[in-house]
Amino acid sequence: MTVTAPGQAAADAAAARPGAIQGRGPWRLAWERLRRDPVAIASAVTLVLIAVAAVAAPTVAHAIGHGPDDQYPTIGLTPAGLPVGPSRTFLLGTDNLGRDLLVRILYGARISLMVGVVATVLATVAGVVVGLAAGYLGGPADLVLSRFMDMVLSFPYLLLAIALVSVFGSSLTISMLVIAFFSWAAIGRVVRGQALSIREKEYVEASWSVGSGAMRVMFVDILPNLLAPVLVLATLLVPAAIVFEATLSFLGLGVPPPTPTWGGMLSDSLAFYQVAWWFPLFPGLALLATTLAFNLLGDSVRDALDPSAGRAGGGGGR
């Protein structure tokens, strides 16, 4: 990763390490801080394991012999029709329809990670493009775009999400779009603020003076210096999106069944927690491990990139 000019992170890093002689870029410094951070390493390892589990879901399902949507009404349910607990056949027990919970949690990792990552990528791209345009162009364009972002941030988002999903019906795509729509403006506002101050730097002026066009200045000169805060915000947006999906599921507006999502499994389990502790516990642990790892990693990345950084992140609907 090359950086056009030393940013704030580099200045801070230089101030924090006066003894350093070797020339090291801000990304290199951040990487070295991250590598020495046990919380960051534990989080990264957890996320890699979860990603491997998601990729391996069909293999594991094949090895066990239970599909994610296969119901076992005779061996997977008690005579009273309740879920059966963990056993040799069903390692983590079954759900209310007699499906293998382990297999569904593994497949759920695919959906939950996809919802988190796709919603985050959409929101980040939209936020960066709009924020960069607003901050760089200034004037009337900035006024319109900034007011638009303020407006999106003033929506009672959970209420409108409910309205949107009840109109368009629930689906995986709608869930991701709704989450992205209510998340991009927060990133856009941060990017705009940063772009506004970077625009005044000498090297941007230098770029203008050699005849660079607006696109080149925005995406080649300014954007690389925004990557640090954007990366942190995006890392923190993934768990927020996963939690948001779970909240939508709880309200009956999430990804429709039988698609396995952790949020969907959790909300299905609510009626059974008194008789089948494994049913809410294992999907809950899977979700918590993932979101907590992302949140801790995001925190560590921010600390590493800029030890004096400000706020970021958001909840997923209260």
Place this chain on the structure above:
Amino acid sequence: MARFLARRLLFGLLVLWIVSGAVFVLFFVAPHDPARLIAGKLATPQTIALVNHRLGLDRPLSEQYANFIWRLLHGDLGYSYYSNAPVSQLLASRLPVTVSLALGGAVLWLVVGIGVGVAAARRPHSLVDRGGAVLMLAGLSMPTFLVGLLLIYFLFFRLHLAGITWFPPGGYVPLTQDPLGWAQHLLLPWVTLAAVTAATYSRLTRSSMLEVLGEDYIRTARSKGLSEDRVVYRHGLRSALTPVVTLLGIDLGTLLGGVIVTEQVFGLPGLGQLAWQSVPTQDLPVIIGTVLVASTFIVVANLLVDLGYALLDPRVRPS
């Protein structure tokens, strides 16, 4: 300053207009037939036509919208399709519940969030800092309904089995009727809200405090020989809290319009529950009323925050 205020107020009204318009459009785009829901499955076409006529739903869409805006400008939010109660009355009866929930929760998350944030900033990268961060982030990492249900499971269900009935699992008792019962019934919802929110505050307090503690005037205060507690709490915390107050304003603005999930989990009859129950029954006046109230709170909160900033810091005062 007056122009700034006028511009922001105008923008706030624009937001309210767009949000209410969006809900209006969404309602008519969606498959809807509230008259059939009201009249029942066995109703004759005549009955349904009558109901539609009574609700004004048989008029052209433009006329319905004009009527809606006209009434709104006169402060009339209309009547619920179902209970026939004025929407403003419904909203007023739900508001105290949501206000109790949001304000109590805010007190709790401020105490915990700021406390942990300050402790972390005094010893960055210590065990307190690291452990506090993990604990706080665990709350942020869970969906609100899960936190609420964990609390109900352990503090109501398990304790109830053990014969301890300190924590009711839900319901609302008005403050004026029984202050103790009010607090007792709201305790678990407050803890739920605080658990999912405090992390944002501890992070913000920590980074803001770290920044402030590096300032020259803090060194001056220390060199004067003031005790560390006095330096941190009297001199540091005051300016470190500015961004926290901003965030609090925005959070309260969002929550006062309805705390949908928490109200749902604990069966609290607040604004969020009203909105949530009105969607499946297609009770358009109530849905628009709740959305308008929620947006008004957010707009007003943003305005107050901007105003507070402009008063405190002349640099952000717009020309």
